[in-house]
Amino acid sequence: MSELACEARLNLRHLPDYMDRISDRLQSFEADAEQDGQRLDFRFAFGRASFDMDRLVMRANAADRDGLARIKDLLATAVEVYARDENPEIVWTGDLADETRLAQFREMVVTHVTDLTRHMRRIRLAGEDLTRFAKFGGMHIRMLFPTKQVPDPLWPVLGSNGLPVWPSDDRRPVARVYTIRKLDVDKGFVDVDFLIHPGDSVGSAWAMQAASGMKIGIMGPVGRPVRQASWYLMGADETGLPALARLLETLPAETKGVAFVEIADDAERQPIDNATGIELHWLVRDGVPAGEDGRLADAVRSVAWPQTGSAFGWFAAEAAAAKIVREHWRGSLALGRDETLAAAYWRRGAAGLMAG
Ligand SMILES: Cc1cc2nc3c(=O)[nH]c(=O)nc-3n(C[C@H](O)[C@H](O)[C@H](O)COP(=O)(O)OP(=O)(O)OC[C@H]3O[C@@H](n4cnc5c(N)ncnc54)[C@H](O)[C@@H]3O)c2cc1C
Structure with missing residues (x-):
């Protein structure tokens, strides 16, 4: 099948003002970006996108339906988020424009x-x-x-x-x-x-x-892809444990690093087929309610960041702990956004965090 293509007009008065943030967001989904005058191109593993700031048009190209749907979703979400004040009206024309089945x-x-x-x-x-x-x-x-x-x-x-x-x-x-x-x-x-x-x-x-x-x-x-690195520092409570376990079971065998998992008590330990050289440590709350124990964030902050080689910090737990770790990595250690991801998976007293 030949490549699928579609485009949407963007009647936005201030499109160039949003482009840095749109570009940042798309690059965090592993897109390579290139600017040529008033045109910005993004290359994903599954297709291409471009913004033409003269013509006020965005385009999506992909080899298959899934790729095209994914790019349309990424572009439309970015525009809706960053151009919210202008209440953007996006209407795609071109291939699969009449599709009503939600690919995802x-x-x-x-x-x-x-x-x-x-x-x-x-x-x-x-x-x-x-x-x-x-x-x-x-x-x-x-x-x-x-x-x-x-x-x-x-x-x-x-x-x-x-x-x-x-x-x-x-x-x-x-x-x-x-x-x-x-x-x-x-x-x-x-x-x-x-x-x-x-x-x-x-x-x-x-x-x-x-x-x-x-x-x-x-x-x-x-979710964004986890960056490839030779060394990882990881931390998770029970909500981040499924993701952490999946990473330990799927990262390359030669990967090194340290991982901490916070659990309520010893009975919450579960077997993980750790395929990597990442050392796994369990931290037990022992009666302290979830979200109130500072040990997970402390343990992660106590690990020295390597001076050589590629490294990535990954953290998923209650919002307050994630904030402490994010500030430590991004603020105190001045690590870049492409080197760390400290995510709030839930917040004490709040329902449905990140679900909207
Ligand atoms: C990217 C991502 C991946 C996630 N993966 C998983 C996963 O694989 N497994 C999993 O169990 N969770 C996971 N979570 C966390 C899950 O989305 C939240 O815990 C969510 O709040 C659960 O929804 P709920 O309807 O059970 O509770 P909600 O209705 O959202 O919350 C009701 C009440 O319960 C509290 N609450 C929520 N979570 C917890 C908790 N962990 N401990 C104590 N109190 C809590 C809230 O603060 C609120 O007061 C993930 C979150 C994110 C952002």
């Missing part, structure tokens, strides 16, 4: 429920055509849950702007972000590890009563 959405069915520990439940979800979840470098998904108020939700479809169109509130599912702990495209399943935590919730509450045959929506993959 799958309806999934629960097939297995396994308790890994007292507080961690693995749920296997079967679905069709999961190839895209192995592409684009993102490990995470937005899970779309039915709730008591909306037991039979309608799923989102694709809008003409390249972004999802959601049903009205009375049929809208509730989203939460989770990690694909394991993906098997051939067998058609994903495993997601749910932390069962206290308090009113959607994701944890759903996982507690999940049973074979139940349906759920997933969208993805989401």
Whole structure:
């Protein structure tokens, strides 16, 4: 099939003002950027994009439907985020402009429920055509849950702007972000590890009563690719553990580094097939409530950053701990954004962090 192409006019008075931030965002998804006068080009592993600031047009090109949908989504999201004040109206024309199937959405069915520990439940979800979840470098998904108020939700479809169109509130599912702990495209399943935590919730509450045959929506993959490096410093609480474990099981064998995982108590330790030379340390809260223990951030900050070779810092935990580590890496150690990622996976007292 020949290359797919489409474009959207951008009736924005201040497009050049947003371009630095749009460009930064696209580059963080591993795009190479090049500027030629009023034109900015981005090259992704799965296609190309460009912004023409004279003609006020953005273009997307890709070899296949998944790649084109991904680029349209990345461009439209960046424009919506950074040009929000001008209320941009994006309408794509060209290949697949009439498509209404949302490429990043799958309806999934629960097939297995396994308790890994007292507080961690693995749920296997079967679905069709999961190839895209192995592409684009993102490990995470937005899970779309039915709730008591909306037991039979309608799923989102694709809008003409390249972004999802959601049903009205009375049929809208509730989203939460989770990690694909394991993906098997051939067998058609994903495993997601749910932390069962206290308090009113959607994701944890759903996982507690999940049973074979139940349906759920997933969208993805989401998240930026983790940079390749020869040495990693990692830290995670139970919510970051599925991603950290997946990294330890999939990074190259010669990778070195140190990883810390914070858990409630010793019974929460779980086997990880660590394929790397990264040393894994478990830190136990022993009665301190989740999100209140400073030991994980302290442990990560106590590790000296290597002077030679490529290194990457990866951290995923409660928002306050992530902030401490981010400030240490970016502020005190003056490391770049391409060398570290310290992410808030949840916030004490706040529902649905990062799910919007
Ligand atoms: C990129 C990314 C990947 C993630 N991957 C996973 C994953 O694989 N597995 C996983 O379990 N979580 C994961 N999380 C975290 C998960 O999205 C949040 O914990 C989310 O709040 C859970 O939704 P909920 O409906 O259960 O609780 P919410 O309705 O969001 O929150 C209800 C209440 O519970 C509290 N709460 C939320 N999380 C916790 C917690 N961990 N401990 C104690 N109290 C909590 C909230 O502060 C709030 O008061 C991930 C988050 C991100 C951003």
